[in-house]
Amino acid sequence: MKSFRCRVCANVLYFENSVCLSCGTGLGYSRAEREIVPVDGNGRYTDAAGLIWHVCRNLNLSGCTWLARFEGGQCEACDLTRVRPNDADAKGLSQFPVAERAKRWLLVDLDRLGFDVVGKAEDPERGLCFDLLSSVAEDVTIGHADGVITIDLAESDDAYRVRVQEQLGEPYRTMLGHFRHEVGHYMEWRLVEGTDRLAEARRLFGDETADYQAEIDRHYSEGPPADWPERYISTYATMHPYEDFAETWAHFLHMTDTVETAHIYGLARTAGPEDSPTFRAFVTDTWMPLSTALNMVNRSMGKADLYPFVIPDPVLDKLDFIASLRPRS
Numbered sequence: 001m002k003s004f005r006c007r008v009c010a011n012v013l014y015f016e017n018s019v020c021l022s023c024g025t026g027l028g029y030s031r032a033e034r035e036i037v038p039v040d041g042n043g044r045y046t047d048a049a050g051l052i053w054h055v056c057r058n059l060n061l062s063g064c065t066w067l068a069r070f071e072g073g074q075c076e077a078c079d080l081t082r083v084r085p086n087d088a089d090a091k092g093l094s095q096f097p098v099a100e101r102a103k104r105w106l107l108v109d110l111d112r113l114g115f116d117v118v119g120k121a122e123d124p125e126r127g128l129c130f131d132l133l134s135s136v137a138e139d140v141t142i143g144h145a146d147g148v149i150t151i152d153l154a155e156s157d158d159a160y161r162v163r164v165q166e167q168l169g170e171p172y173r174t175m176l177g178h179f180r181h182e183v184g185h186y187m188e189w190r191l192v193e194g195t196d197r198l199a200e201a202r203r204l205f206g207d208e209t210a211d212y213q214a215e216i217d218r219h220y221s222e223g224p225p226a227d228w229p230e231r232y233i234s235t236y237a238t239m240h241p242y243e244d245f246a247e248t249w250a251h252f253l254h255m256t257d258t259v260e261t262a263h264i265y266g267l268a269r270t271a272g273p274e275d276s277p278t279f280r281a282f283v284t285d286t287w288m289p290l291s292t293a294l295n296m297v298n299r300s301m302g303k304a305d306l307y308p309f310v311i312p313d314p315v316l317d318k319l320d321f322i323a324s325l326r327p328r329s
Contacts, residue, residue: 001108001257003264004036015108016101018055018065028055028067029104031076034111037067044071061093062100077104080119083131085153092134098156099132102175106183109253112260114327115187120147128186142178144185151178170236171308177250184249185242191325192245204318205248206241215240231314248318251309255287255319262290279323280316 004013011022013036018027026039030053039045043055045067053067056075066075081100085092110117120127131150133140140152155161155175165173192201193208202208216239224238232238237247259282262268268290276282291307298306311319 001105001261001264002034006036007038015105016063016065018059018063026055027065028053029065030067031107031111034108036065039067058100061096063097064100064104066104076119077107079121080107080117080129081132082120082129082148083133085132085134089134089136091136092153095134095153095156096132098175099151099153102179103130103132105176106179106253109180109257110183113253113256116327126190128183142182144182144189147186147189149179149182149186151175151182171234171305177254180250180253181246184246187249187325188242188245197321197325200321201245202241204314204321205244208241208245210240212240212242229310230312233309233311233315233318244318245322248315249322252319252322254307255283259286259290262294267293273323279320283311283316283319 001015004015004017005011006013006020006023006025006027008025009020009023011020013020013027015029015036017036019025020027020038026041026043027036028039028043028045029035030037030045030047032047037045039055045053047053051069053069054071054073056064056066056068056078057072058064058074058078062078064075064078066077068075068078078100080103085096087093107117118127120129126147128147128149131148132153133150135152135154140154141150142152142155143150155164155173155178161173161175188201188208192198219239224232224235228235228238232244232247233251234247237244256272259268259270260272263271268286270276270282270286273279273282276285288311295305295307298304
């Protein structure tokens with residue numbers, strides 16, 4: 001994530017800020033400018049073209065600071081949420097802002113990397129939307145199907161998420177991680193399946209037509225193959241080619257976003273893969289040294305590793321493939 005500064009007083013801002021804590025100016029995030037901009041007392045911002053933008057109507061509901069085109073309307077990020085908890089679900093509503101914050105961060109990831117995000121309103125068949133569901137009254141399964149990403153809001157609760165993480169033996173589990181993983185399924189569906197890249201993807205990740213439920217059942221009855229660390233980024237990636245792609249995609253976003261942030265704060269020499277001849281070189285020359293250093297910083301604080309993963313050579317090939325899906329500027 002890039003660093004932001006208040007345009008009024010130059011104070012450092014954070015992505016979630018709705019008010020500058022130094023000068024008290026109201027703020028909004030302009031997706032078009034990719035900047036946090038000042039808004040007036042009525043929540044309005046006038047851009048360089050003279051267009052007037054308004055703070056999203058969901059500021060108090062979900063903490064959304066993005067700008068909307070019309071007064072009383074909602075922003076493009078909120079437009080992508082198809083289902084949210086109903087107003088009578090107090091627990092679900094309390095968990096909702098955490099998921100929305102992760103979703104907005106994901107959208108900035110995709111914008112930064114040049115991936116188009118098209119909603120269901122624009123493309124009902126291939127567009128993207130999110131169902132952010134409360135599991136207070138019913139079970140919710142996180143997943144993707146036909147452009148619809150479903151998220152269980154219970155994952156907003158740290159205690160719940162850590163308990164599930166321990167039960168499944170996972171080294172890493174976050175709300176942002178869920179969004180990055182599930183959008184990986186969506187991007188494979190949009191950018192790989194039915195294209196001339198499918199044969200190469202199958203060579204790297206396997207045949208995605210393999211029976212999904214049978215492979216999942218096999219994984220939970222037999223566990224991952226003994227040599228999985230030599231070929232996969234995680235045990236979850238071994239379950240099915242779809243999961244291998246989505247896991248690798250999520251790590252592609254983890255790496256690019258973290259390096260950009262580290263560069264801004266003086267912790268990395270380069271800002272991203274653009275400064276490397278290949279994505280493989282970016283991982284080996286920039287990401288691996290940085291993640292090792294950050295792991296040691298965490299250990300110095302008595303914390304678990306920030307990035308508890310080892311990247312074998314076949315995963316570097318998979319990451320190279322995913323990076324190659326990025327649109328050419």
